[in-house]
Amino acid sequence: MTTQNIPTSKAPAKAVPDSITPVPTRWVGPLRISGNAATDETHVPLATYESPLWPSVARGARISRLIDGGIRATLVDERMTRSILLEATDAQAAHVAARALDDRLEELRVLTRTTSRFAELLAVRHEIVGPLLYIRCEFATGDASGHNMATLAADALLTHLLAHIPNVSYGSISANYCTDKKATAVNGILGRGKNVTAEILIPRQTVADRLRTTAAKIAHLNVTKNLVGTLLAGGIRSANAHYANMLLAFYLATGQDAANIVEGSQGITYADDRDGDLYFSCTLPNLIVGTVGNGKGLPAVEDALARLGCRAERPIGDNARRLAALAAATVLCGELSLMAAQTNPGELMHAHTRLERLNGAPHGH
The missing domain is CATH 3.30.70.420 (Hydroxymethylglutaryl-CoA reductase, class I/II, NAD/NADP-binding domain)
Incomplete structure (x- = not known):
């Protein structure tokens, strides 16, 4: 067997300058929220390369403003x-x-x-x-x-x-029973981060006019896609369409540790046809967010947290609780919009193609 001599340089390696990778960010909404951690209307920032996500979340936000109380977010636990x-x-x-x-x-x-x-x-x-x-x-x-x-x-x-x-x-010092940034059952059972449920009750006519579907269709799709489909795939304490999309965009825009979307996206969507009205909820038991700490001192993040109302003088922990409620409400807006689109053949792909062309993104193969 022969070996090849590879020349090496004795010159010191040049330091690679730090750089910032730009992620397109837009504020969508406002969304209307109520509950035990936040009650008002606010726009939310989403940093993403997936341009159709902005109008999708915006559609859910518009519907929230048509409902008395909007999206009700209930913070159940935190640790x-x-x-x-x-x-x-x-x-x-x-x-x-x-x-x-x-x-x-x-x-x-x-x-x-x-x-x-x-x-x-x-x-x-x-x-x-x-x-x-x-x-x-x-x-x-x-x-x-x-x-x-x-x-x-x-x-x-x-x-x-x-x-x-x-x-x-x-x-x-870390034994993987936490569990940090891994998809496991224990976090959903015992809790890690903020446990929040966001829910909304949408009248039949609004479902028809704004979502172009019915409560029955969305409830049926939730069973066949999110529940049965995820079961077949071997999902772990998770039954949703795309929580990770909204969470990553929200986390990046607000200075969170983006890797925590692994456990954060392990949530459950529930949909119910209530005499034609649509009850729709998103439960996220592992929302890991904060308003102080690493990443929060960047100017863009400081601005985002201030605009979200998460820099106010409040009792300790309340700003982070508000941020978690807004994250859950944002997830609901995007989840609702996508689920509605998928009840209609061709709507999802048509929207992606049109919006990506509009925003100058490459498409097609």
């Missing part, structure tokens, strides 16, 4: 998680360690408060696999999405547990 791993000699030792952990919850809560002014330990859950003890720590994190805050607190808790619980050793 950020980080899982840590301890290793014992066997399952019995891991079980003893778990019992000891449960007995120390109050001191762990006190310790958590020393790591941040805003961190609060809400709960600790654990699973044992052989000699492995997986510990899922759940925190309140104020107006931050809380990734770093939760990790900092979890690191302090891990150090404390190793010092005070015998017969265990360090496994990992």
Whole structure:
């Protein structure tokens, strides 16, 4: 066997200058929202290369303004998680360690408060696999999405547990039972981020005039496409048409960690024909958003959060709750519009072709 000598340069590598990748951003709406986290009308920013998304969300927003109360967004729960791993000699030792952990919850809560002014330990859950003890720590994190805050607190808790619980050793500061940026069942069951349901009741005539369809058609498509189709595909706690489209666009425009759309898009669309009127809801149990922290100091992000009303003087956490409600309402607008379009043969492709030509995007093959 021969080898090839590849010349290498001894000159120092040139530093690659930082650059900003432009993502087209438009404000659509306004959408009308009510509920326990936001009640008003506001435009929302969407940063995307998929130009048909703007008019699609705008159609849903127009419908929201025709409804008394618009889209009702209910924030059900909120918590950020980080899982840590301890290793014992066997399952019995891991079980003893778990019992000891449960007995120390109050001191762990006190310790958590020393790591941040805003961190609060809400709960600790654990699973044992052989000699492995997986510990899922759940925190309140104020107006931050809380990734770093939760990790900092979890690191302090891990150090404390190793010092005070015998017969265990360090496994990992992050053990994938969180679960961060991966499609799993545990987040939907136990919660990660903001759990929000956005819902709307649309009169029969508005469904016909504005969506060119019927409540019965949308409800039927939701079963056959979102529920049965997703089941056949092996979806994990998810039954929706395209939550990820709206979430990514909203996350990029508001300075969020875009990778969190992986768990964020694991939501469920529910549609019901109520004597011709359409009840339509989008439940998003894993909305991970914040109004402070990494990315929020960029001028465009600061402007977006201010225009969204998420820079106001409010109790700690309320700005992030408002942002989550607006994200869920935005998802509903786009989901409703797409589902309506897909009840009509040819409408979706016609709209994409026309709008992409209008915006100068390449099309065709």
